[in-house]
Amino acid sequence: MAAELHVELVAADRSVWSGDASLVIARTxxxxxxxMPGHQPLLGVLESGPVTIKTRDGNVVAAVHGGFISFADNKLSLLAEVAELADEIDVQRAERALERAKGDADAAAERRAAVRLRAVTGTH
Known part of the structure; x- marks a missing residue:
């Protein structure tokens, strides 16, 4: 297997996912x-969006809402305000939240619901 980096995805209230990966894609x-392994050191602000973690067993996808990304010494930390793995997301609930947010003209709630749905469908 090619080189890997160690990834920690942590939300404010819990550790969401930890393991090794060959590539992580996130929105800043x-x-x-x-x-990827060997990337230059990095510190940035995470924007709301799906995060894709490519592992030897497949992809892990999470909906992330704000936070920070840090990479050094082949260790990537994603410190999110809120993060949910795609398989934890209730699609019908997210769809209802999206419709409710559109009706209320709540842009932040609409963005959170849309990110959840994109994480489930695997679209960045």
Whole structure:
């Protein structure tokens, strides 16, 4: 197997996922970023969006809502305000939340619901 980096995805209230990966794709303030083993040190702000973690067993996808990304010494930390793995997301509940947010013109709630749905469908 090619080189891997160690990844920790942590939300404010829990550790969401930890393991080794060959690539992590996340959304930052300056756009999507891909981090592979040996990447230059990095510190950035996470924007709301799906995070894709490519492991030897497949992809792990999470909906992340704000936080920080840090990479050094082949260790990537994703410190999120809120994070949910795609398989934890209730699709019908997210769809209802999206419709409710659109009706209320609540842009932040609409963005959170849309990110959850994108994480489930695997679209960045």
């Amino acid at each position: 303030g300056s756009g999507d970023i891909g981090v």
